Amino acid sequence: MNRRKMILDGLRSMRSLNIDSEAGLSFLTSQLEYLETQVYEVKREPLDYEALIPISTDAGPHVNAVTFRMREFAGRGKRHSGQGGDVPRVDVFYDEKSIPVVGSAIGYAYTFAELRTAAALNQSLDGDRQETAMKAWRSHMNQVGLYGEDELTGLFNSPHVAQASAGVNLLTATPGQALEFINEQITQLWIxxxxxxxxxxxxxxxxxxxxxxxxxxxxxSDTTILEFIKRNNVSKTERNIDIEFRAAADLETAGKGKTSRMMFYEKSRENIMFHIPMPLMFHAPEQRGLEMLVNGEYRYSGVEFRYPGTALYVDDVTG
Structure with a gap:
């Protein structure tokens, strides 16, 4: 249904609102539609989950679970005479996993007094409530995407990702020790x-x-440790890839035993995915007491590691 018509029908159904003027109703409808549109279109700095994890909305709002396969393979070609049936073959091993899709909600409200005043005076409505609802949704998705909740796991706490201990304190290590440690992890994943x-x-x-x-x-030297690492690592040498170095929320205590954690990984949609089958969607306004309530809902799952071997956790990096 057209969003404008949905809002207008919702306002008309609220008899207690007592706005008889079509012009007033039309103005309120335009205001609410405009504010919601602005919330969706505004450019925001990406939160950690948006910057660190590929996101998929492809599953659709109707699904109750996302099933995926973690893949490993074996086999290689070898010299063959061209005769006989001993052709080498590859095999692919699948570990099928299913993660639930769950629902959540967030909403906002205006009092009837606010709506009547706006309609009578052609006065703009305060848009902070829609923006705050959007922030609340994104904040929730950030927490789930990074650390999961209940039966869902996130980017930084998957049981399928290999874990190692640093053996070095990067806050006190010499530049040479820091360079050696980070390049060791990059090389280890590559090998x-x-x-x-x-x-x-x-x-x-x-x-x-x-x-x-x-x-x-x-x-x-006028070059920092980070600048040197960016130019001198296996990823740069092998594929001319510029590694993205990012700080992320709560990694100071994300490791085993509440130690600090770093994560080294190949970020791609082939390797890792955060499923949000239904991003935040607002429903038609409805009356709740002497307020107009606009409910929003969304559906999400956990972070799926399709190739867990393309990621590595390293704990206790700050001693």
């Missing part, structure tokens, strides 16, 4: 995936990123 995947994203606690980006590589 463990048979050189099929390279790290393109590294998430870390804010204090670690702060030190790497502000500490010179040596006493007489």
């Amino acid at each position: 463990s995936t048979k050189r099929n995947s390279v790290v393109n994203t590294i998430a870390m606690p804010g204090r670690v990123l702060g030190r790497l980006s502000s500490t010179p590589r040596s006493d007489n």
Whole structure:
């Protein structure tokens, strides 16, 4: 149904609102439609989950679960005479997983007094409520996308991703030690995936990123540790990939035993996905007491690791 008509029909159904003027109703309808449109169209800085995880809305609002396959493969070609049936074959092994899709809600309201005043005086409605509802939804998705909830897991706490311990404190390590440690993790993931995947994203606690980006590589260098790593790593050498280094929320305590955690991974839709089958959608206005209530709903799932081997957690990076 057309959103404008939905809002107008909702207002007309509220007999207690007592707005008989079609002009007044039309003005209110235009105001509500405009404010909602602005909320969806405004350009916002991406939250961590939007920057760090590929997002899919493809499943659709009707689904109750997302089923996916984690894949591993074996086999390689070898020299063959061209005769006989001993042709080498590959095999693919699947571990099928299903994660539930759950629903949630957020809404906002205007009092009838506010609506009558706006209709009578052609006075703009306050748009903060719609914007706050949008912020509440995105904040919830950020928490789920990074750390999950209940039966859902997120980017930083998947049981399917390999975990290691750092053995170095990046807040006190020498530049040489920091360079060696980070390049070791990048190289390890590259080798463990048979050189099929390279790290393109590294998430870390804010204090670690702060030190790497502000500490010179040596006493007489004008290059920071971070700048040097960006130019000198396997991902850059092999694929000319510029690794994205980002700080992310709560990684100071995301590791085993509430230690700090870094994550090294190849971010791509082939490897990892956060499913939001139904982004926030507002319904028709309805009367609730002496207020006009606009309910919104959304549906989401957890983060799916299709190739867990393309990611690595490293804990205790700050001692």
